[in-house]
Amino acid sequence: GAGVSQSPSNKVTEKGKDVELRCDPISGHTALYWYRQRLGQGLEFLIYFQGNSAPDKSGLPSDRFSAERTGGSVSTLTIQRTQQEDSAVYLCASKGRVVTGELFFGEGSRLTVL
Amino acid sequence: DQQVKQNSPSLSVQEGRISILNCDYTNSMFDYFLWYKKYPAEGPTFLISISSIKDKNEDGRFTVFLNKSAKHLSLHIVPSQPGDSAVYFCAASYSGSARQLTFGSGTQLTVLP
Numbered sequence: 001g002a003g004v005s006q007s008p009s010n011k012v013t014e015k016g017k018d019v020e021l022r023c024d025p026i027s028g029h030t031a032l033y034w035y036r037q038r039l040g041q042g043l044e045f046l047i048y049f050q051g052n053s054a055p056d057k058s059g060l061p062s063d064r065f066s067a068e069r070t071g072g073s074v075s076t077l078t079i080q081r082t083q084q085e086d087s088a089v090y091l092c093a094s095k096g097r098v099v100t101g102e103l104f105f106g107e108g109s110r111l112t113v114l
Numbered sequence: 115d116q117q118v119k120q121n122s123p124s125l126s127v128q129e130g131r132i133s134i135l136n137c138d139y140t141n142s143m144f145d146y147f148l149w150y151k152k153y154p155a156e157g158p159t160f161l162i163s164i165s166s167i168k169d170k171n172e173d174g175r176f177t178v179f180l181n182k183s184a185k186h187l188s189l190h191i192v193p194s195q196p197g198d199s200a201v202y203f204c205a206a207s208y209s210g211s212a213r214q215l216t217f218g219s220g221t222q223l224t225v226l227p
Contacts, residue, residue, distance in 0.1 A: 033215075042203065042218050042220055043158070043217035044217075045215070045216070048214055102148060104160070105150075105157030105158045106157050107155065
């Protein structure tokens with residue numbers, strides 16, 4: 001499709017399990033972002049990829065969180081040993097080359113940790 | 115420390131009237147501001163933006179006003195329509211941040227028919 005695609009749309013897991021969330025950005029977009037939104041809160045920046053540069057991981061809340069972007073396209077966000085406070089909607093966004101261009105968001109992956 | 119604040123979690127207006135959504139920021143380095151709209155179970159979608167060199171930007175029914183001295187921006191929707199009912203997020207960025215967006219917590223707008 002033409003938009004940002006995320007999978008799974010919903011994931012329920014048990015505390016302590018690992019999860020992987022996938023993002024397929026808009027073709028040709030060089031920048032990719034991960035945000036999360038916890039219930040009743042705003043969007044919280046997690047990590048940013050730009051082309052072949054080293055990612056900006058400054059928003060990752062703990063070392064249980066990691067992300068990679070293979071071939072400058074698809075990205076995977078991995079959460080190890082999930083905790084209940086990890087429950088949130090994880091949103092991926094991509095952006096084209098315009099410096100001030102807006103982000104295009106996917107529909108998000110809703111993670112529930114029991 | 116919330117750098118972008120939306121102090122009103124919800125707002126209800128009558129169809130046809132003006133909706134005014136407010137946003138305050140604390141980081142004086144922010145030089146680009148955006149509003150996003152989010153429907154349930156969908157990702158946020160871009161609505162309108164403004165650069166810090168301007169104080170107003172208009173796009174159809176949507177106008178964003180920026181008051182740099184007060185570190186305040188607002189989104190005006192005139193006239194409001196029931197389809198405008200959504201959560202509105204204010205976001206800000208600056209050139210040194212790789213254009214990462216810092217978001218407010220959102221305001222749920224309900225337009226009553």
